[in-house]
Amino acid sequence: MAPRKLAAGNWKMNGTLASLAEIDQLQAGNPAPGCDVLICPPATLVHAMAARAAGKLAVGGQDCHAKEAGAHTGDIAAAQLKDAGASHVILGHSERRTDHGETDAQVAAKSVAAHQAGLVAVICVGETEAQRDAGETLDVISAQLAGSVPDCATAANTVIAYEPVWAIGTGRTPTNDQIAEVHGVMRDRLAARFDDGGDFGLLYGGSVKPGNAAEIFAIPHVNGALVGGASLKAADFGPIISALSDA
Numbered sequence: 001m002a003p004r005k006l007a008a009g010n011w012k013m014n015g016t017l018a019s020l021a022e023i024d025q026l027q028a029g030n031p032a033p034g035c036d037v038l039i040c041p042p043a044t045l046v047h048a049m050a051a052r053a054a055g056k057l058a059v060g061g062q063d064c065h066a067k068e069a070g071a072h073t074g075d076i077a078a079a080q081l082k083d084a085g086a087s088h089v090i091l092g093h094s095e096r097r098t099d100h101g102e103t104d105a106q107v108a109a110k111s112v113a114a115h116q117a118g119l120v121a122v123i124c125v126g127e128t129e130a131q132r133d134a135g136e137t138l139d140v141i142s143a144q145l146a147g148s149v150p151d152c153a154t155a156a157n158t159v160i161a162y163e164p165v166w167a168i169g170t171g172r173t174p175t176n177d178q179i180a181e182v183h184g185v186m187r188d189r190l191a192a193r194f195d196d197g198g199d200f201g202l203l204y205g206g207s208v209k210p211g212n213a214a215e216i217f218a219i220p221h222v223n224g225a226l227v228g229g230a231s232l233k234a235a236d237f238g239p240i241i242s243a244l245s246d247a
Helices: 017-029 043-053 078-084 094-099 104-116 129-133 137-148 176-193 213-217 234-246
Strands: 006-010 036-040 058-061 088-091 120-125 158-162 201-204 224-227
Touching: 006 088, 006 158, 006 201, 006 234, 017 043, 017 234, 036 088, 043 058, 043 078, 058 078, 078 104, 088 104, 104 120, 104 137, 120 137, 129 137, 137 176, 158 176, 176 201, 176 213, 213 224, 213 234, 224 234
Parallel strands: 006 036, 006 224, 036 058, 058 088, 088 120, 120 158, 158 201, 201 224
Antiparallel strands: none
């Protein structure tokens, strides 16, 4: 089984009900995309977006708690995302790791919770600029994969997203060779650990735009993208979806 191509959009802390009009435009412009399409809006919009998408595109959350329920004010359980219409959840994004101090162990625990609730976990890994400059990138990525991806992960319930922290929202993008090197190592690590490791979807994230999408999708072991700001507008995300469909 070859990895499925996935164009995933992370709306982060952006969007209101009025923003759902972008979904209509996205679906009108890409009525039958040649790849899977996922949008992860704020939790306040998951249910409404799932209803709006009507199964034509997937909807996901941006985080979940490791516990099924309980006294965790402000958090959201994986089962609650599933109940609202989500099929995926982003976990271990660099902004969660930085802003909330999330560890690999916590990301792994959340991933287990996601799997138990029937969600696909989109697990993020990535190095900082200091780690890249120190030549530690491959060690950092390998350690995050080992610590963040639980033993229950399969190609069916887990997607891995490589997001170099220094390229998120900065307009800077690693060279094609740098992206290829990291994705190649991720594939090797997953294949060595899991029977179906060669089938895990590997996404690249970090200033993916309509102008560079096709070039990025031509890189070996890049099966799609996790897109930030460019996913907020159909006019920007649509061409990225088209580029992946044609890859």
